[in-house]
Structure formats: structure tokens, C-alpha cells
Amino acid sequence: MSTSTVMNTVTNPATYALTDSWTMTRRELARWARQPVAVVVNLVFPVMLLLMFGYLVGGGRGVSGAYLDYLVPGMLALTMAFGLEGTMVAVTRDLEKGVVDRFRSLPMANSAVLVGRSAADMIQSALGLTVLIAVGYALGWRAQGGAGAFLGAVGLLLLFRFAMLWIGIFLALVAGKPELVQAVQILVWPVGFLSNAFATPEAMPGWLGTVVQWNPLSQTATAVRDLFGGPGGEPGHVWAAVAWPLALLALFFPLAVRRFGRLSR
Amino acid sequence: MTDAAITVEGVRKKYGSKDALDGLDLTVTRGTVHGVLGPNGAGKTTLVRILSTLLRPDAGRVEVAGHDVLTQAYAVRLRIGLLGQHAALDEELGGRQNLEMFGRLHHLGARRARARADELLARFDLTDTGRKPVGAYSGGMRRRLDLAASLITEPEVLFLDEPTTGLDPRGRAEVWDSVRSLVDGGTTVLLTTQYLEEADQLADRISVVDAGRVVADGTADELKAATGGDRVDVVLRDAGQLTTAAALLPLTGVRVDPDRRLLSAPVTDRMAALSGVVRALEVAGLEAEDVALRRPTLDEVFLHLTDRTKEAV
Numbered sequence: 001m002s003t004s005t006v007m008n009t010v011t012n013p014a015t016y017a018l019t020d021s022w023t024m025t026r027r028e029l030a031r032w033a034r035q036p037v038a039v040v041v042n043l044v045f046p047v048m049l050l051l052m053f054g055y056l057v058g059g060g061r062g063v064s065g066a067y068l069d070y071l072v073p074g075m076l077a078l079t080m081a082f083g084l085e086g087t088m089v090a091v092t093r094d095l096e097k098g099v100v101d102r103f104r105s106l107p108m109a110n111s112a113v114l115v116g117r118s119a120a121d122m123i124q125s126a127l128g129l130t131v132l133i134a135v136g137y138a139l140g141w142r143a144q145g146g147a148g149a150f151l152g153a154v155g156l157l158l159l160f161r162f163a164m165l166w167i168g169i170f171l172a173l174v175a176g177k178p179e180l181v182q183a184v185q186i187l188v189w190p191v192g193f194l195s196n197a198f199a200t201p202e203a204m205p206g207w208l209g210t211v212v213q214w215n216p217l218s219q220t221a222t223a224v225r226d227l228f229g230g231p232g233g234e235p236g237h238v239w240a241a242v243a244w245p246l247a248l249l250a251l252f253f254p255l256a257v258r259r260f261g262r263l264s265r
Numbered sequence: 266m267t268d269a270a271i272t273v274e275g276v277r278k279k280y281g282s283k284d285a286l287d288g289l290d291l292t293v294t295r296g297t298v299h300g301v302l303g304p305n306g307a308g309k310t311t312l313v314r315i316l317s318t319l320l321r322p323d324a325g326r327v328e329v330a331g332h333d334v335l336t337q338a339y340a341v342r343l344r345i346g347l348l349g350q351h352a353a354l355d356e357e358l359g360g361r362q363n364l365e366m367f368g369r370l371h372h373l374g375a376r377r378a379r380a381r382a383d384e385l386l387a388r389f390d391l392t393d394t395g396r397k398p399v400g401a402y403s404g405g406m407r408r409r410l411d412l413a414a415s416l417i418t419e420p421e422v423l424f425l426d427e428p429t430t431g432l433d434p435r436g437r438a439e440v441w442d443s444v445r446s447l448v449d450g451g452t453t454v455l456l457t458t459q460y461l462e463e464a465d466q467l468a469d470r471i472s473v474v475d476a477g478r479v480v481a482d483g484t485a486d487e488l489k490a491a492t493g494g495d496r497v498d499v500v501l502r503d504a505g506q507l508t509t510a511a512a513l514l515p516l517t518g519v520r521v522d523p524d525r526r527l528l529s530a531p532v533t534d535r536m537a538a539l540s541g542v543v544r545a546l547e548v549a550g551l552e553a554e555d556v557a558l559r560r561p562t563l564d565e566v567f568l569h570l571t572d573r574t575k576e577a578v
Contacts, residue, residue: 013339016372023369027355030366034357034398102353102414105317107342108370264321 017109024116028090029123042086042124043131046079050135053198063200069230072136073153074197077221079128080161081195085188087121087168088181095176104263114260118165125161129154144229153227156241160220163245163252170256173263196221200232216244269328270295270422270453271316276325278311278477285311286322287477293470298444298454300468302461304571308477309457310350313426316455317347330421346415346423350430352407353414356400360391360410363399364417371417385413389443405436412443423447425456429463441466461563475571489560497538499528499546500555513549515541532558 032039054071063070094100094113103113143150171184194208195217201209212218223241226233271293278286286308293299303309314320316329318338327334330344354363361382368378386392389409399407408428415423425444429437444467448454458464464471465485473481473488481488501510504526511519516530516538532538535558546553561569 013342019372020370023366027358027366030362031355031357034359098349098351098353099355101314101319101349102347103370104319105342105345105347106367106370107339107372264319 013107013109014111015109017111017115020109020112021115021119024112025119025123027116028120032124043128046075046082046128046132047135049078050075050132050139054139063231066231068136068139068141069228070225070232071198072132072141073224073228073230073232074195074221076129076132076157077160077217077224078192078195078197079132080125080157080220081164081192081217082188083121083125083128083161084164084168084171085181085185086124087117087165088172088184090121091117091169091172092176092178092181095172096178100263110260114169114256117169118162121165122158122162125158129157145227149227149229152238153224156220156223156227156238159242159245160216163216163248166249166252166256170252170259173256173259191215192217196232216248219244268294270297270330271299271455272326272328273312273316274326276312276315276322276327278308278315278320278322284477286315288325289474289478291472291479293453293455295453296448296451297469298448298456298467300464300471301455301457301474302459302464302471302567303457303474304459307474309474310426311477312474313347313349313424313455313457317345317424318342319347343418344421346417346420348411348415348423348425348428350426352399352411354399354407354411357398359396359398360402361386361395363410364414367414367417373417381417385416389413403436404432405439408432408436408440409443412440416447419450420452422453422455425454427457427459429458429460437463461567465563473567473570481566481570485563486560488566489563491566495532495535495558495560496529497532497542498555498557498559499542499553501526501528502552502554506551510546510549510551513551514545526554 050071053075054068100113104110143153145153172181175181175184194212195215196212197217201212201218203209204212219237219240222232222234223237224233225231226235226237269292271291273289273291276286276289277284289308289312291299291301291312301309301312311320315322315327315334318334318341321335329341332340332344334341355366358366364382364385365378368381369375371378373381382395383392386395389412391406391410391413394402394406399410402410412425412428428444429440432440441463444454444456454467456464456467468485470482470484471488472479481491483491497516499510499514501507504523507521507523507526507528511521511528514528514530516528516532519528519530521528539556539558542556546556
């Protein structure tokens with residue numbers, strides 16, 4: 001028998017919720033450290049989109065003022081929305097490979113599996129925002145609303161990402177199959193583009209404009225534009241950008257948690 | 266403390282309208298290796314998932330290491346190790362990193378988790394590859410690391426769900442050696458397999474499972490004895506004489522296998538049957554390459570038992 005083996009005396013695994021969540025977060029960070037190329041590609045992709053729409057496709061129908069000032073906040077919001085896909089892929093992979101099963105058979109706090117996932121994805125998204133904002137600055141975009149408004153905008157973007165995260169976890173737990181992940185990977189594009197990220201709804205046909213206006217992604221983008229003091233922002237829109245993600249969370253967080261509990265059915 | 270490491274009584278589990286487990290009973294004695302043998306879809310994995318607290322049974326009672334899997338799941342988890350059908354490892358991380366993480370999840374603390382990872386790497390002969398990403402491991406190495414990950418705290422009971430499925434013969438031998446060395450340490454092992462040879466090699470006792478029930482239970486020898494007992498095999502030099510010989514020999518229920526030039530029949534009185542066969546061959550002037558008494562193979566037992574349950578349905 002080994003000397004490093006210990007008998008555990010704790011009777012409630014919830015005691016370990018924090019430590020275990022941190023271990024699970026570290027697991028994800030260690031994976032990224034081992035595959036720097038994949039991480040860089042992930043960070044560069046939204047930058048590429050920004051450059052493509054800013055300079056190649058260009059235009060920005062219906063936008064008054066500099067397009068870059070309209071586009072950068074839109075791209076930030078779009079990047080947060082696309083994060084859903086990354087979350088779903090990661091959760092599906094762990095389910096498929098039986099990693100989640102092994103975790104669930106350990107004397108650890110089960111909630112840590114999901115909490116660790118959220119923490120890691122939020123760190124990655126914060127990093128993504130930083131890179132994209134830095135590139136925006138390099139291209140000449142400026143946030144004009146002051147430090148408080150700037151932080152508020154970042155907060156709204158991360159709140160939106162957090163809602164997307166739990167939708168992603170829920171979808172992975174429901175579908176749990178690579179084929180469905182692919183379907184979501186494809187669908188995330190039209191849903192992302194059916195927003196005001198690149199063009200104003202006023203410049204679109206009536207019905208399309210309505211759909212676009214109601215897209216939660218548009219709510220966040222509009223509020224963020226306002227806080228950054230650029231074109232396309234609407235004063236007072238912040239509340240919609242708080243309410244929408246919270247409503248989505250109120251729906252999908254309990255659904256995801258319930259679904260996770262149902263793995264033992 | 267009772268003698269049983271695992272007690273399963275009347276366990277049922279339905280998926281939709283399909284019975285995965287249909288009133289399964291099983292007792293595994295402490296410190297033994299118990300083989301659960303059955304075809305695909307027999308309910309083996311469902312059983313392991315219930316035993317390792319991953320799945321709740323619809324009915325019945327299940328105790329592992331003295332604790333109820335439903336009401337004392339956490340106590341059970343402290344005492345078990347699970348090796349699932351697929352290697353549950355992070356391919357991007359190194360072997361050592363994987364083990365360290367599981368050590369932390371067992372709450373060993375950073376330093377002990379590291380020390381334990383090194384111990385296990387050494388024990389499974391993986392020290393040299395500890396830093397390499399698991400994705401670069403061979404199948405056998407990966408399975409060994411997977412096994413090491415399920416042994417972080419020297420569990421009382423270890424579940425191995427088809428541990429060698431998909432491995433080449435060398436990988437299989439590696440895993441078998443590891444399992445044997447575990448049993449010497451006093452761990453109780455429940456092992457599911459589709460390979461009869463594996464059950465024969467590793468298990469002290471075997472439960473044959475079919476359609477969610479145990480259809481037979483015993484040591485490999487007992488199971489062989491229970492299925493029609495001994496057989497006599499006669500291999501002739503000339504395949505053309507098979508039919509003649511089959512009619513001549515003092516045997517009933519003779520099976521003819523022309524490809525192997527083989528006659529095979531069940532016998533009750535071993536010595537009488539053997540001398541009778543030899544005498545009959547001599548008298549008829551038939552040349553035999555081989556005459557032998559043998560126990561049925563586990564393959565024959567298995568086919569016999571699983572066929573029987575299908576007929577009963």
C-alpha cells in the first residue's frame with residue numbers, strides 16, 4: 001500500500017465545491033497551454049472577421065458615421081454569441097469520451113464539472129474581448145464613453161456570453177452527439193448574422209428588421225454601442241441588454257442543471 | 266463486516282420499454298476477481314454504471330463496499346475505482362498531468378497528488394512517457410494510464426468495463442498483467458468482458474449474463490462441468506473416413522467437423538469411452554492422428570447458455 005493514500009473523513013462532497021471547481025478550471029487552462037496554436041486560431045478568428053467586414057466587404061448599410069465605430073461593438077457581441085459553440089463542443093467531447101462519467105464516479109462535488117467549464121470559458125471569452133478591443137484600437141477605433149461606461153460595456157458583453165454558455169451546456173447535455181454539434185455550428189452563423197452586428201435593421205426589409213431587432217445579440221450590441229459612444233447606440237438600451245441575458249439564464253441555467261442531474265436516470 | 270464486497274439483489278433498469286436489467290442478482294466476495302460475461306446488449310455496462318453510482322436502478326438493492334449506492338453514493342465513491350469502456354483521459358495533457366488532476370479531485374492536496382502520480386507512473390511502467398501528451402500513447406499504454414487513474418486512492422472495489430476491447434494482443438497482455446498485480450494487493454475487481462478467454466484467465470468466479478439476468482454462475486471449471494461435461498475428440502488422418510467412423514464408434518451425439526477432420530461427442534464415463542473409442546478404431550483399422558478427452562471450452566459453455574435463454578423466451 002502506498003504512503004500517500006489517505007482515508008477521507010469528509011462526509012459531504014459540497015465542502016469541496018470551490019476547490020474542485022478550481023481544479024476543473026485549471027484542467028481547461030492546462031489543455032490550452034498544451035495546444036497554443038488552437039488557442040491562437042480561436043483568438044484570431046474574430047479578428048479576421050473584423051478585418052474582413054471592416055475592409056473587404058465593407059459598407060455597413062444604414063450606418064451613419066464611421067463604420068468601424070459601428071462594427072467593433074457588433075463584432076464583440078458576435079464573438080460572445082459564437083462562444084456558445086465552443087462550450088457545446090467541449091461539453092459534448094467530455095460526455096462522449098466518458099470523462100464526465102469518471103468525474104461523476106469520484107468523491108468530488110459534481111457541480112464542479114459545470115462550474116469549472118463556465119469559469120474556463122469565461123476566462124477565454126475575456127481574453128477574446130481583450131484581443132479584439134486591442135485590435136480595434138490599433139485600427140483607430142476609440143471608446144468614447146469614459147472608464148465607467150467602458151467597464152459597463154464589457155460587463156454586458158460577458159453577461160451575454162454567460163447566457164450563451166448555459167445554452168451551450170444545455171444543448172450539449174440534450175444532444176450529446178457530434179452530429180448535433182455540427183448542426184449548431186452551422187446554425188450559429190445565420191443566428192449571429194440575423195442581428196445588427198454588421199448592419200442596421202432599418203436598412204433591411206421590414207420583417208427581417210423586426211427579427212433582427214428582437215435578437216438578444218442585437219440588444220447587447222446596441223447597448224454596448226451606446227456605452228462606447230459610437231453610432232447605432234440607443235440611450236437607455238442597457239436595460240434590455242441586462243434583461244435578455246438574465247431571462248435566457250433564468251430559463252437555461254435550471255434546465256441545464258436538471259439535465260445534468262438526469263444523467264443518472 | 267460481511268464477506269461480500271458487492272451485493273446486487275433483484276436489480277431492474279428499463280430504458281424506455283426495453284429491460285436492460287431484468288431482476289439481476291450478484292454477490293462478489295471480497296478480494297476476488299469476478300467476471301461478468303455476456304454478449305453485446307446483455308446489460309453488462311448498465312450493471313457497472315449502477316454499481317459505480319452513475320445510474321439509479323428502477324428497483325432492487327445494491328451495496329458496494331458495505332454502502333448503499335443510492336443512499337450512500339458519496340461513501341461508495343470514496344471506495345471505488347472505475348475504468349469505463351473508453352479511456353476517460355485528456356488527450357492533450359501529459360500522463361502525469363492527468364493523474365495529478367485526478368489526485369486533486371480525490372482531495373489529496375497538491376503535493377501528495379504529485380507524489381501519487383509519480384508512484385503510479387512508476388508502477389505502471391509509464392515514468393518515461395509521463396510528460397508526453399496521452400494522444401501520443403499506444404492503446405495499451407493509454408489503458409494502463411486509465412487504470413492508474415482509477416487507482417488513485419487504492420480503491421476497495423474496482424470496476425473494469427471491457428478493459429481490453431479494442432486492444433491488440435500485446436496491449437491485452439499488458440492490461441491482464443496489471444489486473445493480476447492489483448488482486449495481489451487485495452482489491453476486489455468486477456470485470457465485464459465479451460472475451461471468454463479473458464474471464465477464464467483473470468476471474469475467480471464468472472457470472473454469465475444474458476438479457477439482463479444472470480443465467481449461470483460459478484468458477485470457470487464449474488461452468489464447464491455444468492455444460493454437458495467432458496467430450497472426446499477424435500482427429501482422423503483421412504477426412505473421407507469421417508462418416509464411417511462416426512457410425513462405428515461407440516458414441517452418441519457425434520458432431521462432425523470435416524475441415525479439422527474431427528469427430529467430437531459428449532461422454533459420461535471418461536475412461537470407458539476412451540478405451541471403447543481406441544478399441545473400435547483398432548478393430549476397424551482406422552488411422553487416428555489424435556484421440557483426446559477434454560473439458561468443454563468456455564466458448565461452448567457460453568454459446569450453450571446464451572442459446573438456451575433465447576429459446577426460453
